[in-house]
Amino acid sequence: MRENRLRTVWARGGAIVNGWLAIANTFSAEVMAHQGWDSLTVDMQHGVIDYQAAAGMLTAISTTGTVPVVRVPWLEDGILMKALDAGAYAVICPMINSVGDAERLVAATHYAPMGRRSFGPIRALLYGGQDYPKHANETIIVFAMIETLQGLDNLEDILRVPGLDAIYIGPSDLSLALGCTPAFDELDPPAAEAVEFVIAKCREHKIVAGIHNGSAEYALKRIGMGFQFVTIGSDARLMAAGSQQVLAAMRAGLESGN
Amino acid sequence: MRENRLRTVWARGGAIVNGWLAIANTFSAEVMAHQGWDSLTVDMQHGVIDYQAAAGMLTAISTTGTVPVVRVPWLEDGILMKALDAGAYAVICPMINSVGDAERLVAATHYAPMGRRSFGPIRALLYGGQDYPKHANETIIVFAMIETLQGLDNLEDILRVPGLDAIYIGPSDLSLALGCTPAFDELDPPAAEAVEFVIAKCREHKIVAGIHNGSAEYALKRIGMGFQFVTIGSDARLMAAGSQQVLAAMRAGLESGN
Amino acid sequence: MRENRLRTVWARGGAIVNGWLAIANTFSAEVMAHQGWDSLTVDMQHGVIDYQAAAGMLTAISTTGTVPVVRVPWLEDGILMKALDAGAYAVICPMINSVGDAERLVAATHYAPMGRRSFGPIRALLYGGQDYPKHANETIIVFAMIETLQGLDNLEDILRVPGLDAIYIGPSDLSLALGCTPAFDELDPPAAEAVEFVIAKCREHKIVAGIHNGSAEYALKRIGMGFQFVTIGSDARLMAAGSQQVLAAMRAGLESGN
Amino acid sequence: MRENRLRTVWARGGAIVNGWLAIANTFSAEVMAHQGWDSLTVDMQHGVIDYQAAAGMLTAISTTGTVPVVRVPWLEDGILMKALDAGAYAVICPMINSVGDAERLVAATHYAPMGRRSFGPIRALLYGGQDYPKHANETIIVFAMIETLQGLDNLEDILRVPGLDAIYIGPSDLSLALGCTPAFDELDPPAAEAVEFVIAKCREHKIVAGIHNGSAEYALKRIGMGFQFVTIGSDARLMAAGSQQVLAAMRAGLESGN
């Protein structure tokens, strides 16, 4: 089975720089995959992307060595299994608030006896190889999102659930849950402390931690704190930010030109 | 009929800042339309976009005041008419090399007696208003691309073809045609001179000139030269360039961190 | 944030005339949006429409002032959040049978502390404006469908759930649940009485009530009863009914012509 | 090979009542096909429909006995052949202005020795049957649109081109070409006379004539004049007209209710 480069990099203590896809398009996914991101996450939760589009995007990512990841919309067995069958090498699942949630997530994403993932890795066989069924359980990576008070309260127990590989933090949701303003980088103190709590506990339990960032600068800080999976920007954000830069330069130039 | 803001801005001597769309997606078109571009061009020639996708993108652009433009793949009556029926307020047509080409372009894009555009402005009625049929001939804008030696040779005659509103230059193609290296901004001398020749002749014949650019800096120079329609970047390029910036910052930070 | 015209009209005691979309197409949604409906509901439950198509249709509706509404297929957090992120200003949720269902519906559709809607209003920001996150909880409208005996039994408690804005009745489902023949307008007595019970209780609790209708005549009756949101027809039904009229006229004409 | 019911009905002197599709959707095409239209035309010229969508719509029509017709965007061999390969039993081709145009149309739509249609009836074999290649030339129907002065001038010669089965008139385009206001039914005198000229010549040469109409009333008049293929309405128009009726009734009712 094709290696999961996330595991390889993590094993040597390195960090993964992850890009984010919110546009349902095969070509834009392929463009992003050629930029050199370690991994790319197809966001089926907040991106404007459903399963059919996601499947094509995973194919587009597979034209390169970039690792394909999917964030599913919700903790639902059907879509978790479909994302893996379509060839995702990691899934990020929102709203893991309890040991029960974490166990259900692990069950849905691993074949028996570890779980109850249904058998039919239709595109995963093409991407991973014919021995995918044998090695999938140890190769695939499962991220649980901690984004509620309840999730924080249960964090240590969640981290002990066998089969869970990593935690992922969406700072906006965590901020909202703690009564703070949603933000990516500079968080209100309670949210900032929660982030530190999570990374500390992850290190303690030897579970990888990942986090969303608004800038490279902050992503580097997060790596400094111990995060091994950092997301920066997204296809749509980069496009909008680039447009803003161009348009600001044009406005400035046109005004000074008068 | 809804005004064509390109005409309004040009009438007062201003320049249009045009964005470019190469990704076949309604959402990314809508994101781009919200950034403040004066107009957006759906590129059916070199973009990964066909008619069906283009029609949805024109709808997405119509959620804002940005003017919808289409570059058609080729001088073919069928697609020119379909682009206008779908609500494009301007069309850019490649490879206008002779008076005959220019006349065919005008004929395909104007209703009788000015041309032979077939009647059926199905989405254009929604976008332009119920009086679209009466005013379309004077409202719609037609750009001819000059991108060959033959086109340069015939330029003055082309500029005299009634109904042609504007010229558009793709510096890469013009460079290739003149035996130069394809480039967007800093052109080889023969290509640079050809650009100056085109703008001079356009001004002489009171025809608007437009050009593709690689940067805001160069677009401003082009406006200074008299161009009134400048394209900078594209959805896919901005996304790729933004990714490169982020990834370079990450690599630099990670290396210095060691 | 862009106002929700449903709230504005309701606040002054008026009624909303709502159209219905069952065809997964951007152009037909745009045609419908230009007809003057106060709101249009993209029906993801019984329409032949999934999320990806719905997102494009919301864009098409956004070319006009018509308010975009989505009926989700089921009470599932993932799709409720995706519909709102895609820019729906109201959601209609089937099968709210208990206070628990209603609370879950409110939780999924409101940001903390009112609920647990996940943060990522990707297209909603474009449609609603940059301050969408601040005002979404008070702007978005949530309809609960009452369509079972259990729902009727629990109606008063459901109406007291904070954050629930409105009730929606599908007369066919309500009829079925009460052992009556499914119908839109002329209902069997038990169903007719149930409708009266619902509108009476809604008025008592100052909750808006909405209902599906087969004709304008009946929709007007429902408004007379106090309903403030009336649906009539659908894209597919109007198309079929119009075809029937034309074909009947043709048959009659051709027969009399012999 | 499956019979072409257009030929059967015409052979006994009858007229075909044809519906029109402008919405690129399989479900709406299937709804229309179930209403009882003799034939349905997928309009790739002015409809918001490209080839891929058209192919699915032909499949949808094939769930019924309604005869599938395609109007191509333009006289281009590629799309004429693709429309037939996809299972169209008749094609309507715009802008046949000369004998040369008509001959090219016949050549593109018939196998050798009658024409030069390329061999590969991929979906036509499914729809028509395994003996499609043998009988296609005599079964498929080709309509030429007469919509310019030049076309009217050359009409008699065009009607003599072997392999051409029928003429189709778009009254709007014919009106425009004659300097009249585009209209469907009540035409300005020059356009009305041109219609009479066309039907007279068609009868003389025993070529079927078809025409677009805005109402059943007018379609019946046209049949009275000798037309054997009458189009009325379209999916999008019927939907819009139905909406206008409902909304007018609602406005009237609401106003009188005050």
Add this chain to the structure above:
Amino acid sequence: MRENRLRTVWARGGAIVNGWLAIANTFSAEVMAHQGWDSLTVDMQHGVIDYQAAAGMLTAISTTGTVPVVRVPWLEDGILMKALDAGAYAVICPMINSVGDAERLVAATHYAPMGRRSFGPIRALLYGGQDYPKHANETIIVFAMIETLQGLDNLEDILRVPGLDAIYIGPSDLSLALGCTPAFDELDPPAAEAVEFVIAKCREHKIVAGIHNGSAEYALKRIGMGFQFVTIGSDARLMAAGSQQVLAAMRAGLESGN
């Protein structure tokens, strides 16, 4: 209402030969439907197919007499109802492990009073006929997949749930659940015994049994054992297997040719 040929064949003791669709495409579904399969199952669980594609494929199957079946991704009310509304005449539901699961499956797929299927058979009316609502409960077929130890343990109780028509076995999943290697035909003894247990119990309770097979040879064996619904191959597998045969012949020929 159109008959369900599955019921007809089963009533006379016969077996259904079922094909399988994993490719999200209308044309390939139509090709498969013309091959003569008794029924075709659109696999939304492990196929690369979502709802929107499935709906078009059901239309494609409806061009023939082949019975349209859908395997849903999971036991979720929303998708079960959408599959039936889109015209599926049978649904196969994964992971029915308990009486509660089976009851929920029956409830979601039958109208009141038998269940709580929501009313809106939008495409089913076209396919089944206008009297679909009256007869759907007795016509539609519901398969429960038994694929876990828990499901085997509860089999007899599951078989007694009124409204459940049939059991479907995926040998791979059953094998995995029993600690065996996933396989289609030659199963490890525990899995083979489980298959025999299921068929024996189904016969006892007069419930139809269906099973997935890797070859015609094995499907015939399964029919011999009493199975009345046998699946063989899939669009994607047949295409891949056919390619392998061709490529092996080419390699052999080219080598021997040297």
Add this chain to the structure above:
Amino acid sequence: MRENRLRTVWARGGAIVNGWLAIANTFSAEVMAHQGWDSLTVDMQHGVIDYQAAAGMLTAISTTGTVPVVRVPWLEDGILMKALDAGAYAVICPMINSVGDAERLVAATHYAPMGRRSFGPIRALLYGGQDYPKHANETIIVFAMIETLQGLDNLEDILRVPGLDAIYIGPSDLSLALGCTPAFDELDPPAAEAVEFVIAKCREHKIVAGIHNGSAEYALKRIGMGFQFVTIGSDARLMAAGSQQVLAAMRAGLESGN
């Protein structure tokens, strides 16, 4: 620039085994690409495939080392350029009947000074590499289809057109043109002789020859004759043929079982 393995194999005298795609789907293209075909041709002429689908299929093929080829619908500059921009490494163009046709084909597919291909290799840069513009003219392969009497008459002159790399024969079309029954393998004598004439002349002018086949057996014969590019089967045909085998086995088994 990524090598074109067609050139490499041909240079050493070898033959390419080419598969054929008629189904517009990313996943089925990816399945086919993983079977080991040397190249795969996306058939935009007779396949049910348009440009947008083709672009995604080229991406799917790019997940493997299989060489991506496109057959365009017709000799039209627009689609030839779009196919190359989308990353096709070879194009097959129908109906090359004269030197003029061949010259136009070469012009449309090569950058100046060799031709007039417009500059914008949007996906080709991703697939071929950043130096694509420099090497495309020598890397891309252009096939001309000889399928008419006129084409046969002009063959020698066509073979002398600089920039033309290969000839492709569709035996069905060639048969039709010569008054023979359309067939793949066993051709009527005039068609068989024409095939021999073409291969003889190709060898004489050192131009590669390719041909469509119905079976591996025949493809091997064609290689023996000197053809260096042989197509066998297609996704849809393999699927249909595999279904026929399975269904025949089932029928035989069921009959003998009685």
